[in-house]
Every structure is written in C-alpha cells, then in structure tokens.
Amino acid sequence: MLKLAFIFLKIGFLSFGGGWAIVGILKNELVTGGFLSPEEFSQAVSIAQMTPGPVAINLATYTGYKFFGLIGAVLNTIAFLGAPILVITAAFFLRRYVKLQRVKLMKALEGATTTLLIVTLFSLLSSVQDPVLILLSIAAFVCSFFKVHPLFIIFGCGVIGAILGF
Secondary structure, three states: OHHHHHHHHHHHHOOOOOHHHHHHHHHHHHHHOOOOOHHHHHHHHHHHHHOOOOHHHHHHHHHHHHHHHHHHHHHHHHHHHHHHHHHHHHHHHHOOOOOOOHHHHHHHHHHHHHHHHHHHHHHHHOOOOOHHHHHHHHHHHHHHHOOOOHHHHHHHHHHHHHHHOO
16 A cells, blocks of 8 residues: 555656646556556546546545555545645745746746656557547647647547547
8 A cells, every 4th residue: 555655655746737747657657566457547547537636636546445445545645645735835934045936947847747748648549559549639639739728629539539439
C-alpha cells in the first residue's frame, strides 16, 4: 500500500500542467510497477475521465480503492495532493523573503507541460490498434492547439465515433 502511495506522492511533485499532462507518467509507473495491465490502465483512465474532478486525482483514488479499499483510496489521494499542498504552504510562508519570478517559471513550465502532453498522447495511442481511432485521437489533439473549445472536440469525437460504430 505504501509503495503505491509513494508513486502518487512522487507524481504529485511532477504534476505541472494538470492531470492529462502526467497520464503518460502514471501509465509508466502503474503498468511497469505491476499494478495495472495496459488494458486495465486504459479502463481506469476512462473511469477517471467520466467522474467529476481532475483525472490524475481520480486515477489515484481509483487505483487505491481497487487494491486496498477505502483506506487505499484515501491514502493515495492524500499522497497525490501532499506535494502541491506542501509547495503552496511553503510559498505562503516564504513569499515575503523570496520574490517568485512567476513569468520565467510559467514559461519554463509551459514547455515541460507541452512535452508531457505529447508523451501522454503517444503513450495512450500505443494501446490503440484501430488506425481510425488513432487518426481521430490525433485530430482531437491538434484541434486543442488551435483553441477549439473542448466541448466541441468531445462532442465531435462522440458523433464521429457513433457514426463509425465505436
């Protein structure tokens, strides 16, 4: 139980850019760690996406619950949120003494987030066999860079999937 909680604590420190930016890292940790198979991970992502809240926190809660019940779910969620809470608390107390250069930090994190999103895309596509689904996924990803509203992307992919029988 502690090994799984430590994975989410570690990932909590790397979670710049939101949950989708670190889904690839989560997949690597959970699949290579032997907690989930690639198929189980895809199903867990689907479940985490359907439930309210950030996908990474939902994955932490789901994985903890799957293996260790309610205690595991609570422990994983707290472990995942531990790093951001620690950083926010430290920034609150150190804000008088350290001038945070937000613009430089945000530009550095922007590049890292984009890289993590691309890695996540290719990581998730590696488990998809159908070329039409791959093209649809890539098209949705490209639309997001052109500032197409996510609701239109989700609705469009749903309509195309329904038409094609997915």
